Amino acid sequence: MEKLARIRAGGTDPYPRVYHRTHTTRQAVELLGKKETGSSSEEMPVIVAGRIMAIRRMGKSAFADLRDGSGKIQLLFQDIKNFEKSQLALFKDLDIGDIIGVEGDVLRTKSGEPTVRVNDFHLLAKSLQPLPEKWHGLSDVDVRYRQRYLDLIANTEVKETFLVRQKVIAAVRRFLDERGFLEVETPVLQPSAGGALARPFITHHHALDHDFYLRIALELHLKRLIVGGFDKVYELGRIFRNEGVSTKHNPEFTMLESYEAYADYNDVMRMFEEMVYQVSQQVLGSSRVEFAGNILDFEPPWPRLDLRRAVKQYSGIDFEQYANADALRTRMRETGMEVDPQKDRGRLIDELISTYVEPNIIQPTFLMDYPVEMSPLAKAKPGDSRYVERFEVFAGGGIELANAFTELNDPAEQRLRFQEQMKERRGEDEEQWTIDRDYLLALEYGMPPTGGLGVGIDRLVMLFTNKQSIREVILFPQLKEKNE
């Protein structure tokens, strides 16, 4: 760009290496406030730096809006014609988008705008690309996600979303830390991907000449730690699922899992509703949040619905009366549902839940006691081996917030359940599925009764920020590569 050459020719380095400011724009505005209440001295010299968001040139003077990470402040350039020649030339070449530093004093203009009257300024980084349009902002979602930095510059509310995200995560950590949970880190690369039913990503370790899977859940390693004697552990981490991409699914996403020895799913339920309540108080200052046109209230206790009864209530089908997949499928077809003939009974019930139950659950609600077919890692209900002590939490009409159960700690029973799973998968020609034998070995040493919890952090943030798409709460969501 010729402007850049001209600036260099004028003896100015368009990318100097350091610039020390005395105030952020926010601090400069606060300083002005102090000056006006008379609690500070007369002279208010400041050095601030940031990106030029607008310039209003008016002949001998000019106004500009300067934005930094803390906020923005107006700049006033006066007597431009009397600038030193090189400064005048540099000033003329300033564009919206340039990063500059200015020295001056703070004052308030006639119209009440906090302003730095500029005595001197320096170019800190020249912008060679035009910024998105100032009035409409950037709305092309493709560009917004691919060039998130532009989104953050052009759409100030986007920044707010990610600040909330950070606060949610910090509040969750605080909650668990205060309760004596130990935060741990477990392997992302695993010889077998267990703890969930999702299809994993496969990668290859060259030195070991061995395939590894990217983890699809945190579960099995955290429970090894319960065996090892850490009674309360959690991990907040990225997991990877090689499946469809949608407004609710990103191939990599952030999961919280916690495990507490000597607890069951009732304890976990109480902990989870308290956790979300406290997080909402700390992040939003309220237990209420608007989501998709509804007001959700996280104040405990949340309703607890028996899964079988909920399905019956909303779909009219009592799946207990249909003992095998074929019978249930036939009954579901009668209601006009299109049903995949491949699905086993557990998946059919899952479909009933997502079709009939989830959309009706607006307020945070526990759905309890799942059929055993759907939950290979959960402990059976006492006296009824067809059901397990498991709950899921839904809110906002279909957002799944949590999945938790009383952990199955009987190694023989666990081995049977794994084998059942493998049997079902045979014929699905999925090479990826393997049994984590080392986990079974760990269970044989004895795992105390344990309550476990899994929380999709991205979805929690969606609720807290009223975003209907998971891509709005992930800084760099996965998109297809653009072909040249």
Place this chain on the structure above:
RNA sequence: GGGCCGUUAGCUCAGUUGGCAGAGCACCUGACUUUUAAUCAGGGUGUCGCAGGUUCGAGACCUGCACGGCCUACCA
């Protein structure tokens, strides 16, 4: 994977029945010392997503492809 919709200037978008490619912002030139979507006068900066086809003539019509969105499917 399937269906529908979209893709035009750096950005936000118009573009009539198939007949010279448009507006606002940004950018460039000039005027202006309290503006804040500054204003005023002038300037169009384009591979109309890509590749074919129909046509005297295609941004528009047809086919294929790419990318995106929504729905659907998949998904603990």
